[in-house]
Amino acid sequence: MAVRIQTKDFDAGAEITALRRGNPKIGAVASFIGVCRDASDGTAVTKMTLEHYPGMTEKALEKIVAEAKARWDVMEVLVVHRVGELKPTDQIVLVVVTGAHRGEAFAACEFIMDYLKTRAPFWKKEETPQGARWVEARASDDEAAQRWEPPKSSAA
Amino acid sequence: MKIKVVYLASLREQLGKSGEDLEIAPATSTVAGLRALLMARGGAWQAALAQGRALRVAVNQEMAQPTTPVKPGDEIAFFPPVTGG
Numbered sequence: 001m002a003v004r005i006q007t008k009d010f011d012a013g014a015e016i017t018a019l020r021r022g023n024p025k026i027g028a029v030a031s032f033i034g035v036c037r038d039a040s041d042g043t044a045v046t047k048m049t050l051e052h053y054p055g056m057t058e059k060a061l062e063k064i065v066a067e068a069k070a071r072w073d074v075m076e077v078l079v080v081h082r083v084g085e086l087k088p089t090d091q092i093v094l095v096v097v098t099g100a101h102r103g104e105a106f107a108a109c110e111f112i113m114d115y116l117k118t119r120a121p122f123w124k125k126e127e128t129p130q131g132a133r134w135v136e137a138r139a140s141d142d143e144a145a146q147r148w149e150p151p152k153s154s155a156a
Numbered sequence: 157m158k159i160k161v162v163y164l165a166s167l168r169e170q171l172g173k174s175g176e177d178l179e180i181a182p183a184t185s186t187v188a189g190l191r192a193l194l195m196a197r198g199g200a201w202q203a204a205l206a207q208g209r210a211l212r213v214a215v216n217q218e219m220a221q222p223t224t225p226v227k228p229g230d231e232i233a234f235f236p237p238v239t240g241g
Contacts, residue, residue: 034241050240051165053233056217081240093241113241119219121233122240123165134166137210137237 002077003061005052007084010094019076019096026075030105031096032113038088040135045126048135050083050092053121057081064115072108074099079112081122111148118145157182157228161190164235167211170204180226187213188222190232210237 012033020026039045065077080094095112099105124135162175184193191213195205205211213220214233226232 059217117241120240124239135239
């Protein structure tokens with residue numbers, strides 16, 4: 001299963017080993033782990049709760065993975081995203097991409113994260129000393145995702 | 157026609173509701189039409205769904221636009237811009 005939503009932690013090493021399955025065609029493994037920090041926008045964060053839209057989340061992630069596989073010459077892709085309560089230092093998300101060469105694997109991994117941040121239905125609520133607050137979407141995440149849009153054909 | 161509406165994250169909190177089954181007139185045939193219908197309830201509905209509020213909508217769990225048609229049996233979800241990862 002290329003996409004998993006779960007409350008429990010993940011072991012990136014074990015996931016990568018499982019994904020490679022001793023495949024001798026793989027020459028590159030690119031991975032990303034997103035981690036819960038103890039502050040955001042200058043405010044301490046003691047805890048966060050990750051909510052999602054069951055059903056749509058899986059579909060949205062599978063679509064992103066399919067698009068990455070169509071755009072880059074990669075082999076296997078794994079996305080694991082946690083939901084529920086998380087504390088600073090906890091792992092949030094894991095993306096692993098395998099391929100023959102690093103360039104394609106790096107690009108696909110970054111693309112998946114950029115699209116996940118703007119298209120997969122997850123929401124973070126942070127606990128701060130001033131109370132709970134929903135995290136606001138960032139324009140910089142939209143800009144990061146837009147980098148991957150196909151170039152617009154110039155009007156002749 | 158019967159549809160299912162879902163409210164998520166901060167929107168669910170503002171509306172005090174995670175979702176509902178609705179019977180709506182077939183004339184309410186788009187996402188924008190449904191949003192207007194819900195806003196007409198006034199109060200928190202008017203405020204939370206007002207134009208200018210950053211809202212995303214999914215129809216049958218696919219990202220949708222204001223012009224996306226709403227058909228019998230559809231599941232329409234309203235939510236704020238996503239913040240995962």
